[in-house]
Amino acid sequence: MSEAIDTQGGARRNGAEPVPSAEPLTIAGRTLRSRLLLGTGGFPSLAIMAEAIAASGSELVTVALRRVDPEQRGSLIDVLAEGGVELLPNTAGCYTARDAVLTARLAREAFATDWIKLEVIGDEDTLMPDAPELLRAAEELVDEGFVVLPYTTDDPVLARRLADVGCAAVMPLGSPIGSGMGIRNPYNLALIREAVEVPLVLDAGVGTASDAALAMELGCDAVMAASAISRAQDPVRMARAMRAAVEAGHLARHAGRIPRRTYATASSPDAGLADFS
Amino acid sequence: MIRLNGEDCDLRAGATVAAALAQLDLSPEAKGVAVAVDGEVVPRAQWGLFALADHARVEVLTAMQGG
Numbered sequence: 099m100s101e102a103i104d105t106q107g108g109a110r111r112n113g114a115e116p117v118p119s120a121e122p123l124t125i126a127g128r129t130l131r132s133r134l135l136l137g138t139g140g141f142p143s144l145a146i147m148a149e150a151i152a153a154s155g156s157e158l159v160t161v162a163l164r165r166v167d168p169e170q171r172g173s174l175i176d177v178l179a180e181g182g183v184e185l186l187p188n189t190a191g192c193y194t195a196r197d198a199v200l201t202a203r204l205a206r207e208a209f210a211t212d213w214i215k216l217e218v219i220g221d222e223d224t225l226m227p228d229a230p231e232l233l234r235a236a237e238e239l240v241d242e243g244f245v246v247l248p249y250t251t252d253d254p255v256l257a258r259r260l261a262d263v264g265c266a267a268v269m270p271l272g273s274p275i276g277s278g279m280g281i282r283n284p285y286n287l288a289l290i291r292e293a294v295e296v297p298l299v300l301d302a303g304v305g306t307a308s309d310a311a312l313a314m315e316l317g318c319d320a321v322m323a324a325s326a327i328s329r330a331q332d333p334v335r336m337a338r339a340m341r342a343a344v345e346a347g348h349l350a351r352h353a354g355r356i357p358r359r360t361y362a363t364a365s366s367p368d369a370g371l372a373d374f375s
Numbered sequence: 376m377i378r379l380n381g382e383d384c385d386l387r388a389g390a391t392v393a394a395a396l397a398q399l400d401l402s403p404e405a406k407g408v409a410v411a412v413d414g415e416v417v418p419r420a421q422w423g424l425f426a427l428a429d430h431a432r433v434e435v436l437t438a439m440q441g442g
Contacts, residue, residue, distance in 0.1 A: 138391070141440065157434045161440065166380065166435045166437045168399050174439065174440060175406055188441060200414060204410075204436055207416055208438065215442060228422065267440070
């Protein structure tokens with residue numbers, strides 16, 4: 099962690115150039131060159147957070163809304179502004195549509211953004227979304243002009259309902275928040291890809307780079323990572339790994355993988371084989 | 376008595392939202408801050424005018440690392 103903060107793009111000096119052919123992602127008219135969204139929670143320090151954000155190449159990072167603590171004059175907003183990233187406020191900690199809607203309105207007031215990562219939690223142990231409350235809050239916030247990005251379960255029907263009420267993207271979990279269990283049901287994620295046309299962002303459960311690559315290979319448009327990076331032993335290195343994985347998965351998805359087969363298919367020709375008998 | 380971020384504070388009925396912010400060492404120009412009174416957003420433009428009623432519950436929020 100002795101490297102200086104490079105706000106010009108920390109990964110570039112390490113040779114991790116963005117893939118030139120990767121087309122940008124557009125959500126609600128905003129173009130993002132990076133398909134990696136970052137959470138800001140859990141980093142050991144603001145300096146390491148800033149370095150990891152730069153290394154990740156991410157342009158959109160989430161923040162939570164909490165009571166002002168007069169003892170702690172953190173400069174989170176300033177650090178993020180220096181890094182040149184956009185804020186995506188979340189409604190983390192809300193258990194009802196009412197609280198989530200109010201939190202979204204406060205976030206709009208505080209950060210002058212209509213974008214909201216909508217979280218309505220239904221269970222404190224699993225942090226799984228409360229589907230009816232989530233849908234209710236999404237509908238209300240869309241009506242109020244918000245660009246709503248809901249954290250949802252990996253249920254294709256709920257994802258479609260969220261898209262139908264006007265959400266700008268859907269953000270299903272791969273496994274519980276912070277669990278690092280990866281994508282427990284890749285079939286559902288693939289079904290969600292078929293069910294909605296809005297951008298699909300894998301939200302929770304990413305543990306390591308291969309999880310992010312798999313999400314992209316399954317058809318996600320982007321991956322959101324928080325704890326997987328911030329709580330890694332070396333967050334900056336993991337941020338680089340996630341960036342590379344998202345780019346690799348995206349390329350692989352669009353390269354068209356070979357079908358899976360039960361038996362081998364020789365990659366060397368039979369013709370011209372020597373006869374040693 | 377007025378509740379400010381979950382605690383009783385020295386303000387009395389009639390004090391403005393701006394006065395409540397001052398209790399937290401925040402100026403009306405503070406960046407990245409939003410205020411709710413009794414569950415409703417008070418826009419920044421009204422901070423100097425909005426008078427708090429007795430027993431008002433004031434929430435002053437800002438960005439924290441999360442998500």
